[in-house]
Amino acid sequence: MKSTPSSLNQIITAIGPISNDWLQKARSRTAQLLMPPRALGHLHDISERLCAIGQTLTPGMDRKAFLVMAGDHGVAAEGVSAFPQEVTGEMIRSFLRGGAGINVLAAQVKAEVFVVDMGIVPHLNPVDLQGGERLAVVKIAAGTRNFTKGPAMSRPEAEKSVLAGFQQAAALFDKGIEILGTGDMGIANTTPSAAIGMVLTGAGPDQMVGRGTGVNDQGLLRKKDAIRRGLEINRPDKSDPLDVLAKIGGFEIGGIAGAILAAAGYGKPVVVDGFISTAGALIAQALCPTAVDYMFAGHCSEEPGHRIMLSHLGLRPILDLGLRLGEGTGAALAMGIMEGAVRIFRDMATFAEAGVSGAGS
């Protein structure tokens, strides 16, 4: 796979299904392990899919990284978030310094954290910033436009955001990263995510639109109204994922979709975080349904529509802890569980090795 493809089409055609042969080989090994058949439930599904993705019985999870994709949103002007837009840039500084949630939980699983300015309002210069070597400035534009008044971005910008996300992830895989986690930062970004969720899953606003970082009842009404107006004025074409992304999406959501496609193209697992990351996953799936084979759903968030999105993707979330922070935090916690799954697969004795009697009836 080339790390700098010139078009989305080139990316998508290079993605193939995971190996059914390796899946079967992995299942055979699980069946020999020292326990009643598949007694560790979902852990086996995880380890076996990792085997099928990597075409190996020793899937590697030592080198982990997170890409926190950041973007600002014109729709913030509609009063859809509890936080001011400045927080997006302020939080990027925190990710680089290392005091945010994703830094803490990534450190626990020994994952590196990289941040991408996909299109935030302020101009941050990496050389001026503590930890700036972990910031890539892509900046498709200084925030999207307010989608209640027209498309959030142009179609070329939408494609550019996906390609840029692809390239950021591809560069990590080229450096030897074995598993990628997605993360997001962007004040107001549950609003475009919910809008994408409604269009691509067919769910209604009451199912899909939640309180995000914690808007009050008035804020929730403003959010639903902004989405209603955005869908009315833009009429995104649900059969055309780039159209959906352009009209009601966000730069970081496109970036996440691209990073996921890179994982699929490189044959690497990707752990999708919460509501915003899953909106990116919906775009990635709509562009290339096979990409889902490479996705793991880190968790089911507190945002009510998340469960609907995950079910649309056919993914079972690893965790369900009422998280609603984003940044990649749920994916980081889930990586610990996935590592447990791999350890079981790799380190548990077989019945034969342990000299233990098998099951009767």
Added chain:
Amino acid sequence: MKSTPSSLNQIITAIGPISNDWLQKARSRTAQLLMPPRALGHLHDISERLCAIGQTLTPGMDRKAFLVMAGDHGVAAEGVSAFPQEVTGEMIRSFLRGGAGINVLAAQVKAEVFVVDMGIVPHLNPVDLQGGERLAVVKIAAGTRNFTKGPAMSRPEAEKSVLAGFQQAAALFDKGIEILGTGDMGIANTTPSAAIGMVLTGAGPDQMVGRGTGVNDQGLLRKKDAIRRGLEINRPDKSDPLDVLAKIGGFEIGGIAGAILAAAGYGKPVVVDGFISTAGALIAQALCPTAVDYMFAGHCSEEPGHRIMLSHLGLRPILDLGLRLGEGTGAALAMGIMEGAVRIFRDMATFAEAGVSGAGS
């Protein structure tokens, strides 16, 4: 707290509630952390309860241990398990050698694994066994009696099993263990656990009796029938937890109940594993309702009655991964999540430290 109490009463009267003051102090710190209010959901409940248990804002989770309580069951003769009874002893050898599920997952969270022969059929001599220094032989008796024909054990044996479990855990806390996980091994032990669950939660057999390690339809019918006969012949008194344990319980279940009471008595957190451990937790709660404050439910298992037990205890499981192995495996995975909760509480920057704007409306 004395590590060798002479009676259950002495244990129970020494158990006090957790500190509401420290819970409030912990909540105040959470409120200052760099995220929307309580955005990491259940993680905050975990870290704050750990603070309240330890009366500290820096709860320790570095020194972890598992007690795998093993016992055999006379009711195995009724054909209620898919595995032969020899497996109990064989698995103990595996726990000591280190190739079983609990060894693998405990290693991931750097927890030590200790095994207690609470009453298995074979006579294992620690000095003859590889890893035997991690085996304690308590052996109330060489397996319980078949409870379809009368009580599984005498009332003094039931009390002895709880006291022995207490002492095993107390010895670990005396050595500096900061958090304990419970585990179990015992062919047929989902049968007494389901019987205890039915008596103490009031649930019926179809809700509470499951396939355990994987019995077929015939086995499931035999299991329900054995429990029905056991309850009929023994008529356990649900207001008298020792009577329930004696008539339809198991030595390892009593041991688990005792270990949980020790955690509560020593003011330490205890992570309860799956169905069998939770049967022990039900006994502990019935003996001393306050003990629940010190319990964390590691996971909700695939065994259908487990959810009912947890709801009876008022505990929200940390994980829900379709596990049904026991041994402590779900508790070990959950300890990783609890460690994440503690890291967030301890290591995340505050809004003030990070210089980030707070929430508006």
